[in-house]
Amino acid sequence: MARLKGFQKLTLVDDALQKWFNVLQIKKPRESTVPLNDALNRVSAADVIAKEDLPRFDKSAVDGYAVKSQDTTGASQFKPITFQITESEEVGAKEAWQIWTGNPLPKGANAVVMIEHTKKTDGKLEVRIQVATGGNVSKKGEDVKKAEKILQAGTRLTPYHLALLAALGNSEVKVAEKPRIAILATGNELAEAGSKTSGNQIFDSNRIMLTAMSRELGAEPVDLGIAKDDLAEIAEKLKTGLRDCDAVITTGGTSVGGLDLVPDVVNNSGKPGVVVHGLALRPAMPTAVAALDGKPVVVLSGNPIAAVIGFEVFARPLICKMLGMSGEEPRPTVNAVMTRKVAGALGRRTFVRVRVTRKNGEFLAEPISARGSGAISTMTRGNGFVIVPENRGGVTEGEVLLVRLFGNVEEVS
Amino acid sequence: MARLKGFQKLTLVDDALQKWFNVLQIKKPRESTVPLNDALNRVSAADVIAKEDLPRFDKSAVDGYAVKSQDTTGASQFKPITFQITESEEVGAKEAWQIWTGNPLPKGANAVVMIEHTKKTDGKLEVRIQVATGGNVSKKGEDVKKAEKILQAGTRLTPYHLALLAALGNSEVKVAEKPRIAILATGNELAEAGSKTSGNQIFDSNRIMLTAMSRELGAEPVDLGIAKDDLAEIAEKLKTGLRDCDAVITTGGTSVGGLDLVPDVVNNSGKPGVVVHGLALRPAMPTAVAALDGKPVVVLSGNPIAAVIGFEVFARPLICKMLGMSGEEPRPTVNAVMTRKVAGALGRRTFVRVRVTRKNGEFLAEPISARGSGAISTMTRGNGFVIVPENRGGVTEGEVLLVRLFGNVEEVS
Known part of the structure; x- marks a missing residue:
């Protein structure tokens, strides 16, 4: 033995x-269903399909006036076109309907003129720019189409995944136990x-x-x-x-x-x-x-x-x-210049601890001098691994290598 | 108004x-003191000073035999030197004391011969290599010296910080509330x-x-x-x-x-x-x-x-x-090649969402086509920001730019 x-x-x-x-x-x-507020950094256990379009309706992308785009043809700073301001349910010919960012487009309108390109005078509106059909409008479904897959099983949930789920009406999500x-x-x-x-x-x-x-x-x-x-x-x-x-x-x-x-x-x-x-x-x-x-x-x-x-x-x-991820979750990596050579061991994969810094836009990897072989302080003094592959006896000074990061990279001068 | x-x-x-x-x-x-097991990703609230040396004593870095290094002078594969194996408290001249990785060096010894470089015959030991004083020994304090600062206030605690704290006998740590x-x-x-x-x-x-x-x-x-x-x-x-x-x-x-x-x-x-x-x-x-x-x-x-x-x-x-950090905690970053040009806005700082991938060792940043201006899906389809500074009207295709990552980078082929 x-x-x-x-x-x-x-x-x-x-x-x-x-x-x-x-x-x-x-x-x-195993799956469990958790409220979105408890789901940060959990891993999704099932695909999620959009139950509806996002945006849910055509809406204005700006503050301005909803109009029929064809009525603005030829309008310019020097040749403004005059519109009637309306508050009725439907926008008619040469009518302008005041609208704010995010509000649904009223019936009859197909574009929005930004407020900066208008001037209100005597209860009427001068439009000083030509807008195309759909101009300044966020179209129903332009972000996400109904039935589109918005989340794949095996995804680590960021704040943005949670926001997307919420925007589509979900209050919870299935995660891997x-x-x-x-x-x-x-x-x-x-x-x-x-x-x-x-x-x-x-x-x-x-x-x-x-x-x-x-x-x-x-x-x-x-x-x-x-x-x-x-x-x-x-x-x-x-x-x-x-x-x-x-x-x-x-x-x-x-x-x-x-x-x-x-x-x-x-x-x-x-x-x-x-x-x-x-x-x-x-x-x-x-x-x-x-x-x-x-x-x-x-x-x-x-x-x-x-x-x-x-x-x-x-x-x-x-x-x-x-956790049901499709592969190993990658750590952040950078390509960094080795500040000095390091010996590997031919036939073995060698993990070299380095301290990566960023200097003048370039990443530098300084091998950590291990004062002791098992020295745990090399992991707190370092922030990344250079992995010397089995077919290399070592790496040279000046070589650019991929570093797998396990800590923050600082900017130095 | x-x-x-x-x-x-x-x-x-x-x-x-x-x-x-x-x-x-x-x-x-405000500070609170928490057990190490609850301190992951918290931010330290105070400097921590080593209460003792690490290692706590001279110890063997390998499996082998503790000896007086001077007794190995001239030993080689072809000219082995014979040692008496001892189990007494102190290693004497031409004596070898079997030792395992991590064990304290016995009195009298100042080096360790790796087991691979020895041969046991008739209760005696042939040593086939010369070792220097301190050879294969982890010296007391070589990782951390007593009174050395092992943790700075304002540090995000990784598993490695917790290990270092534990190795030095701490069971808890002061963190920022x-x-x-x-x-x-x-x-x-x-x-x-x-x-x-x-x-x-x-x-x-x-x-x-x-x-x-x-x-x-x-x-x-x-x-x-x-x-x-x-x-x-x-x-x-x-x-x-x-x-x-x-x-x-x-x-x-x-x-x-x-x-x-x-x-x-x-x-x-x-x-x-x-x-x-x-x-x-x-x-x-x-x-x-x-x-x-x-x-x-x-x-x-x-x-x-x-x-x-x-x-x-x-x-x-x-x-x-x-949280008491000295500056903003950096997100992971990479230098990536823009796959196409993007307009900025002169005089404004522009955040462009990109999807960074790694291909043949190079990082590529593909600007995310925003189907909608406020489209939250751009944050789940993307994984980083390119920040176009105020003095640039945009960035060009092929330009290498720093990307601030907020998601995982995948390897593509």
Whole structure:
């Protein structure tokens, strides 16, 4: 059971993802219907079709006068045409009907003259511009046509989606239920943040981080606490997680004292167990992905940065899929100039933490000097990843590369 | 009181922001202390100083054997050096002490030989590589030094900030209390989304959108409902908003039937009232910004897109400031190639909605054809703004421009 010499074989990231998702068979998420005011950042669970046209009627796009456009033919600043101002229900020939932005166009009118191009004198109106039919009119259905699809299932809802839904009369929306993700930290050395530590103990920070990362994506994290490096205790907690939740993420115990504690527990807990363990991924090589009772298990390293990268590579697309998104939700990206070269590792995918800034309109990516290999501060000092692919030994200074952002980019001078 | 000919004078956006913030005197936000698990996306209210070193002790960065580095001098694959394996408290000369990643370095040792570079034979250890002092050791304090500032006040908290705080033993963090933003829609034509509409009514969508936009930034929106186009009713609701909240945002009634309903109510409600009304901003020209009893009031147009832009330009930096951030929180941006030219308006700042995609590593910005001027669907079809500055009459096809993103960017082929 002991594995003392590292992994015999590392699996390529894309192969691992494919193998894993092949055994997972993730179901369509459960739906729940929520009021629009509770739907921000949720993921839609069903397509939404417009129940009516938007706008609901022809309406004025400006403040002015509704007219028959043909009556304005030839009108100009130097040759104004005089209209009768009317308030009757229908606009007749050479009649003008005062109208405000957003108001429905009265019967008989087919265009609006902006107020700036008119002059009221002696109860009559001088029109000083020619308008085309439909001029300054928002046509019924010009934004959205009845029966048009206004929202696709699997869409992360922004304030603008909510506005569009509301404008079409919807007060609620079907969203994917939040997948419940159990999070377990393992390690004899771990102490709860805020407690007293002694000797060799360190504060558990990965559990809090993975909880927040899961929540950020729209999952509901469920805390399984800290387990000692003990097969029975880990097995018990894993069982609880699998019973109560849709997936389990663990951190630590992927290579403890030369033993693969958590992978071993996973393999003893059901089929198929660990699908891949040992990845051509730097950092995060000791990550394992597994399936138990059809549920996904992500076994992350205890090293904070390896846990971040393992989550980014495996848990992130998993949660997106569980939410019913068609693919992994893209993080914001930029093309940035590397300020210095960085070594990769041929045959492995390497995540380099960088700090992107914008200077004179150009994006610069400064590799973060990792003072420590697992240094979590590199994630707060940095704001993005440059991903060096497997076929590159590194990247050079001055190279323009795509950066996947996880923090704000500042303008510098 | 009637304003029938548009604004006499439009104020430049930057001038308006300056004038407004000058009268606002926004206070430092109230602080509250929350557990780390509740702090994601909140804004820190105080600097945090490391209470101790991180790591807390010298520890091994790898699985292997702790040794005195000087004893490995000259060791190689071809000329291994033999060590005694020890389990005693202190590592002596030519002694090797088995150690796992993350464990504290034993007394006497100053380096770790990776397990891959050793061979165990007859209870002894062959070391096949030379290691330098400090080799494969994470030094005490190499990530964070005691008394170092690990978090600055005014920082939006990511999962990584929470992890760093936890790693240093913090279980909670001081965050800015959420500013309470009252949101009021005005308009006789407005019906509550989900209710029955009749005739000229339209569904109120701006209130739901502005609520979500405020919440997205970390404010606590407070619903003031819909007011009729009635001075007394608007005044009453505004009063409630000012009494209960830290700021008020209204939508509609900036130019209703030629009357500036909401700006008039604001001016009659206290000093200084409206600071700027009428902006060199397209869309969102009729936006007004005001201050009452020292509290900010943002008076947005009822046109959905004008409301979006008015919020983006005025409410967004306001809320960031109320949260104690040092400047406006930047949205993600990219440099993208315009796929066609777009007209701006010389002397005005123009927000052009675009859909950015990534194709062959390049970002392309396709202007969204606005089928209707206030068409909210342009915000769900688009994912970014190109901002045409006041000194440009437009932008040309092929030009590379900064895009401010409000939605995900997709890869296309």
